Amino acid sequence: MVDRRMVAVVMGAALVAAGAAAAADAQLGALRIGNARAGATAPRQATAAAYLTLANGGGAADRLIAASSPAAEQVRLHMTAVDAQGVATMRAVDVLQIPAGGVVALEPGGLHLMLEGLKGPLAVGTTVTLVLRFDRAGEVRLDVPVRSPREIARAGGGQHAH
Amino acid sequence: MRRLVPLMLAGLLTACSGAANPLLPASQRMPSEAGGPFELVDQTGMTVTDQDFHGQVMLVYFGYTNCASLCGLSLATLADAMDAVDPAGSETALVFVTLDPRRDTTELLAEYVQLFHERMRGLGGTREQVDGAARAFKVYFTVNEDGDGRFYSVDHTRWSYLVGRDGRLVQAFGPGDPPEAIAARLQAYLRG
Numbered sequence: 001m002v003d004r005r006m007v008a009v010v011m012g013a014a015l016v017a018a019g020a021a022a023a024a025d026a027q028l029g030a031l032r033i034g035n036a037r038a039g040a041t042a043p044r045q046a047t048a049a050a051y052l053t054l055a056n057g058g059g060a061a062d063r064l065i066a067a068s069s070p071a072a073e074q075v076r077l078h079m080t081a082v083d084a085q086g087v088a089t090m091r092a093v094d095v096l097q098i099p100a101g102g103v104v105a106l107e108p109g110g111l112h113l114m115l116e117g118l119k120g121p122l123a124v125g126t127t128v129t130l131v132l133r134f135d136r137a138g139e140v141r142l143d144v145p146v147r148s149p150r151e152i153a154r155a156g157g158g159q160h161a162h
Numbered sequence: 163m164r165r166l167v168p169l170m171l172a173g174l175l176t177a178c179s180g181a182a183n184p185l186l187p188a189s190q191r192m193p194s195e196a197g198g199p200f201e202l203v204d205q206t207g208m209t210v211t212d213q214d215f216h217g218q219v220m221l222v223y224f225g226y227t228n229c230a231s232l233c234g235l236s237l238a239t240l241a242d243a244m245d246a247v248d249p250a251g252s253e254t255a256l257v258f259v260t261l262d263p264r265r266d267t268t269e270l271l272a273e274y275v276q277l278f279h280e281r282m283r284g285l286g287g288t289r290e291q292v293d294g295a296a297r298a299f300k301v302y303f304t305v306n307e308d309g310d311g312r313f314y315s316v317d318h319t320r321w322s323y324l325v326g327r328d329g330r331l332v333q334a335f336g337p338g339d340p341p342e343a344i345a346a347r348l349q350a351y352l353r354g
Contacts, residue, residue, distance in 0.1 A: 039234055042227070042273030046265070046312070049230035074313075080232045086192075087302060088232050088320040088337075108235040109337050116228075116313045149277050153238030 024127070024145055029137035030058025031098065035105075036144045038128050039152050043121045048072070050113040050130060050144055051106040051152070056098040058136075064096040066133040073117025075130065080109055098134075108153055122146045192321060196331040198298035202259065203287035205272035210285065212298075212329050219254045219332075219351060220325035221344070224301040226262035226316050227274045234277075235337055236322050241279040242341035247348045251281035254348065259295055260286045261303045261316050299323065324348060 026033045036052040056062055067075040077093045096111070098104050106112050113130065115122075122128050127143040134140075147155075201211045221240045225233030237258055248254040256279055260266035263286045266274070271284030286292060296303060303318035321334040324347055333347050 039230055040277060041230075042270065042277055044267070044270040044273055045227050045230075047228040047230045049234065078231070082320065083317070086319055087304075087317050089317045090229060090232070090315040109232050112231040114230060149234040150238040150241055153235045154242070 024143060026140050026142060028134065028140045029062075030060075031056055031062060031134060031137040033132070033140065033142065036130070036142055037152060037155075038115070038122055038130075038144045038146050039149045040124045040146050041118060041122045045121065046116065046118055048115040048118060048122050048128070049108070050115060050128070051108065052113075052142075052144075053103060053105045054096075054098045055103045056100060059100050060136060061100050061102075062098045062137055063135040064098065064132060065135050067113055068131045069115050069129055071119055071122070071128050072115035073119075074115075076114050076116065077111065078114045079111050124148050192334040192336070193300040193331065194334075196299045196323060196334070197325050197329045200291070200295035200298050201287070202285040202291050202295055203268060205268060205275060205284040207268050209287075210283075215255055215257075215325075216329055217327050219327060219348065220257055221254060221322065221348070222257040222259060222299070222325060223322045224259045224261055224296060224299065224303070224318060226260050226318075227266050227270060228262065228313075229316065229318075232320065232337060236320070237278045237282070239335075239337070239339070239341045239344065240322055241282065243344035243348060244279065244281070246341065246345035247352065253352055256282045258282060258284050259292070259299075260284070261292060261296060261301070261318050262305070263287060263289055263292050324351065326351065 024036045032055040034053045038050040039048055041048045064077065067077065069075050077096055078090050079093050080088055080090050083089055096104065124146055126146050128146055130142045130144050132140050199212050201209060204210050221244055223236045223240055225236065240256060244251065244254055244256050258275055260271060266286050268286065271286055275282035275284040301319050303316055306315050306317065308314045320337050323334055324332040324344065326332045332351055335344050
C-alpha cells in the first residue's frame with residue numbers, strides 16, 4: 001500500500017486546488033466515505049488505527065488500492081481475524097473490494113487502516129490526513145478527526161451493535 | 163445459554179470482518195483456568211509479582227501497543243467496565259501486559275496506559291518474564307518477524323481476564339463482549 005509517488009502527486013494536486021479544504025467525509029464519484037475517525041496515540045507509540053465506512057452507490061465494484069498519510073511512513077489496510085486456535089491475527093490486505101451497491105465498514109477489531117511509523121503522536125481533537133486511492137473513483141484526501149481509543153470503542157460499534 | 167452469548171458475538175465479529183466463521187470446539191475458545199506466579203516490570207520500572215495483586219481483583223489483557231485496533235478495543239472495554247463498577251480502583255487492578263517487550267519499553271507503557279485509564283498499569287519486562295506470565299495465563303502468541311523488525315505483528319489469544327483475589331481466573335471474555343457484561347461479572351464477584 002505504500003506509494004510514495006502517489007503521495008507526491010496528491011500533495012501537488014492539493015496545492016493546485018489552493019485551499020480546497022479536505023473534510024472527514026467525502027463523496028467521490030459513486031463512493032461515499034463516511035464516519036472516518038482515527039485513534040489517539042501516546043507520544044512514543046509508532047502505530048495508529050483509522051476507521052471509515054465506504055458505500056458504493058454505483059453499478060460497478062470499486063477497489064481501494066492505495067493509502068498513505070503525511071503523518072506516517074506507511075499506511076496499510078489490515079484485517080484482524082481469529083484463526084482455528086482462537087488466536088487473533090493481524091494481516092495486511094493489499095486490495096479491498098467494495099461491491100456495486102455495497103457497504104464496507106472498517107471497524108475496531110476488524111478491518112482497519114494502520115498508520116505505521118508515525119511522525120508524531122495523534123492528539124484528541126486534532127485531525128490526521130489520509131489519502132486514499134480507488135481503482136474507479138480516484139483519489140481523495142480526508143482530514144480524519146482523532147478520538148480517544150475509548151470513544152472509538154464505544155462508538156465504533158461493529159462488534160457490539162451487529 | 164448465557165455463556166453462549168459472548169461466543170456468538172465473537173463469531174459475529176469475525177463474520178463482520180469477512181473471515182471464515184470460527185466455529186471452534188469450546189475448549190479452544192476460552193480457557194476455564196488461568197493465572198499463577200509471574201514476575202514483571204510495571205510502567206514505573208518497579209518489579210511486580212502475582213503476590214502484589216493478591217487480595218485485589220484484576221482485569222487483565224495481554225497484547226501490544228502496535229496492535230492499535232483489537233488491543234485498543236479490548237483495553238477500552240475493560241476500562242469502561244472498571245469505571246462502571248470501581249472507577250477509583252479501590253478493589254480492582256486494571257492491567258495491560260505487553261507481549262512485545264522489545265518495542266513496548268517501560269516509558270512507552272507508561273504513556274500508553276494513560277490513553278485508557280488513569281489507574282491502568284502497564285506491565286512488561288524481559289522476554290523471559292513476559293513469556294512466563296503468558297504461560298501462567300495460558301496466553302499463546304507468535305511474533306511475526308519481518309524484514310526490518312519495525313512493523314511486525316504479534317498473533318495472540320484475544321481473551322480479557324477477570325482474575326479473583328486469589329490470583330485465579332474468574333472468567334475470560336472475548337473482544338465481542340460489551341463492557342456491561344464484564345462490569346456485571348465484576349460487580350457480582352466483588353459483592354458476592
